[in-house]
Amino acid sequence: MRGLVVAAVVAVLVVLNAGPALAHGFSSTVYAGLTSPESGHVRAELGLEYDLLVVSAADYEHDDPLFRQGTAAFDARDSTAQATALDDHADAVLRYVTDRFTISAGQACAPTQDGDFGIVEREGVPYARLVLDYRCPAAESHEIHTGLFPDAEGYVRDTKTIVTYDLDLTSGSAALDAQQPAFSTRQSGIERFWEFFRLGAEHLLTGLDHILFLLALIAGSRRLREIVLAATTFTLAHSVTFILAALGLVRVPASFIEPVIALSIAVVAAWPLWRLWRGSTDLASEGHFSLDRAGWARLAVVFCFGLAHGLGFASALGIDTAWSWTLLWSLLVFNLGIEVVQLAIIAVVFPLLALLRHRSLVAPRWTTGTIAAGVSVMGLTWFVQRVVGA
Numbered sequence: 001m002r003g004l005v006v007a008a009v010v011a012v013l014v015v016l017n018a019g020p021a022l023a024h025g026f027s028s029t030v031y032a033g034l035t036s037p038e039s040g041h042v043r044a045e046l047g048l049e050y051d052l053l054v055v056s057a058a059d060y061e062h063d064d065p066l067f068r069q070g071t072a073a074f075d076a077r078d079s080t081a082q083a084t085a086l087d088d089h090a091d092a093v094l095r096y097v098t099d100r101f102t103i104s105a106g107q108a109c110a111p112t113q114d115g116d117f118g119i120v121e122r123e124g125v126p127y128a129r130l131v132l133d134y135r136c137p138a139a140e141s142h143e144i145h146t147g148l149f150p151d152a153e154g155y156v157r158d159t160k161t162i163v164t165y166d167l168d169l170t171s172g173s174a175a176l177d178a179q180q181p182a183f184s185t186r187q188s189g190i191e192r193f194w195e196f197f198r199l200g201a202e203h204l205l206t207g208l209d210h211i212l213f214l215l216a217l218i219a220g221s222r223r224l225r226e227i228v229l230a231a232t233t234f235t236l237a238h239s240v241t242f243i244l245a246a247l248g249l250v251r252v253p254a255s256f257i258e259p260v261i262a263l264s265i266a267v268v269a270a271w272p273l274w275r276l277w278r279g280s281t282d283l284a285s286e287g288h289f290s291l292d293r294a295g296w297a298r299l300a301v302v303f304c305f306g307l308a309h310g311l312g313f314a315s316a317l318g319i320d321t322a323w324s325w326t327l328l329w330s331l332l333v334f335n336l337g338i339e340v341v342q343l344a345i346i347a348v349v350f351p352l353l354a355l356l357r358h359r360s361l362v363a364p365r366w367t368t369g370t371i372a373a374g375v376s377v378m379g380l381t382w383f384v385q386r387v388v389g390a
Contacts, residue, residue, distance in 0.1 A: 028052055028156045030148050031127075032101070034165040042103055042134040042142060042167065043114070050074060050082055050119065050126040052149050052156060057089070057096035059153065066092055079119040079126060086117040086128055093117075097130065100147040101161075105139035124253055141168050145182040158206075160199070173330040175199045196330040200337025203313070209261055209382065210309060212375055214342060216269035217302065218349050219371045226295075227350055233299050235339055237306025242313050246331045250311065257311045259386040264305030265379030269372045271298055313338065 031047035054070030057063070066089040073081035086093055094113055103109045111132045118129035136142065149159040161176040167185050174183045175195045183195075204210055217234065221227035244250040313335070353371070 027158045027160065028149050030146070030159060030161040032144075032146075032161060032163045034103075034142075034144070034163065034167055036167045040136050040138055042109060042136055044101075044103070044111075044132045044134060046097065046101065046130045046132065047120070047122070047127045048097070048130065048148065050128045053093065053096075053128050054085070055155060056149060056153055057093045060096045060099075061092040063089060063092045065089070074126070077126075082126060082128075083117050083119050090117070093130075097148070098132070100150075102145045103134045103136065104143050104145070105136040105141070107137060109134035109136035109142075124255070139168075141184055141186040143182060143184045144174075144176075146176050147181060151178060175330070175334075192330065193333055196333040197337040197340075200334035201341045202337075203334075204338045204341045209265060210312070211345065212265050212378055213261070213268060213305070213309065214345055215349065216265055216271075216372065216375045216379075218346060218353060219269065219375065221350075224350060227346060230299065230302050231342065231346060233302050234306040234309070235342070237303045238310030238313060239335060241307045241310030242331070242335055245311055252311050257308055259383050260305070260308040261312050262379050262382035262386055264308060266376045266383060267301060267379075268298075268305065269376035269379060271301070271372075 028049045030049075033045045035043050037043055051071070051074045054074065055067065058067035058070065066085070069088065070082070070085040073085045090113065094111075098111045103111075111134050114131040114133045120127050120129055144163060144165075146161045148161060149156055151157045151159075158177060163174045163176060163183070165172060165174075165185060170185055172185075172187075172192055173196075174187070174192060176183065177199075180195060180198075183191075213234075214231070217230045218227055221230060241250060
């Protein structure tokens with residue numbers, strides 16, 4: 001019992017020190033749409049987070065005027081001034097982007113800018129729109145490589161580049177990052193599947209808030225059938241909103257979703273505490289499994305909060321407009337990666353928790369209560385921090 005208490009206290013201190021933003025980590029998503037209007041010509045439409053583009057390009061080129069003008073425009077939240085800052089320093093910005101985002105067809109393709117910079121918003125964040133024309137030698141395939149916003153710059157970590165392409169008589173999508181910085185249009189369907197599957201698995205493993213929500217479900221479930229039913233309800237709920245967001249039918253700001261996700265952890269974890277307070281012994285009993293009114297109410301709460309988590313998954317990829325059906329399929333694979341990791345966590349944690357309950361020197365329901373209390377405190381801490389920081 002003392003070990004459980006110490007573990008809970010240490011976990012809370014870690015969360016307090018880490019802060020709410022580190023539940024997913026500071027990351028950025030780059031968007032690239034590639035088409036081929038004619039042989040030997042690739043048109044790339046890039047979407048890059050504006051403030052990162054300014055500081056990264058300024059640092060790369062040692063261009064203090066770009067930094068001052070660009071950050072002033074960002075602080076003023078003036079999209080016209082932001083576009084002007086990029087246009088005034090287009091050479092420096094282009095050198096940064098074209099050195100780190102390359103296309104080759106046997107040999108490097110030569111890029112030129114098509115039109116001026118534009119500014120659009122994704123989830124309330126300004127993004128720079130840049131169109132590049134790449135002239136390439138005639139070839140049957142192209143290779144795309146990205147090194148935009150690397151960890152080494154120290155501004156963000158784990159940048160993802162989502163690419164959709166219609167090149168070389170084929171179309172598809174790819175997810176690039178530091179571990180997988182390049183792909184070829186000759187890649188197989190299995191390779192494309194693995195990229196997004198891995199991306200989904202990594203997202204859940206590095207998203208501490210989603211893991212804690214799952215732990216809250218496990219801690220509040222006495223039987224395997226109960227946790228499977230709760231996890232299935234959660235899966236159905238977040239799959240619905242994830243797909244709706246990917247289709248562009250639902251759009252909710254992250255400033256609202258992130259506190260709700262934190263609140264969901266606290267509420268679901270507090271559920272067994274509420275039953276203990278009312279004197280229920282169901283958490284410690286072994287009898288026949290059946291859903292009473294409280295059980296249905298818990299599933300309803302899980303479903304509602306699962307809807308919020310689905311929007312959180314979508315927000316993590318910056319989904320705020322309707323994407324192509326090709327990319328939607330890749331996002332479903334991303335969701336599958338999330339589910340596989342979720343089931344793996346259940347398969348590992350639930351037996352360990354059951355063993356701990358049976359081996360505990362105190363009543364099993366108090367073992368559950370201690371774990372639930374620690375997770376609930378974490379959720380409440382995040383909720384307050386995210387509301388204050390919104």
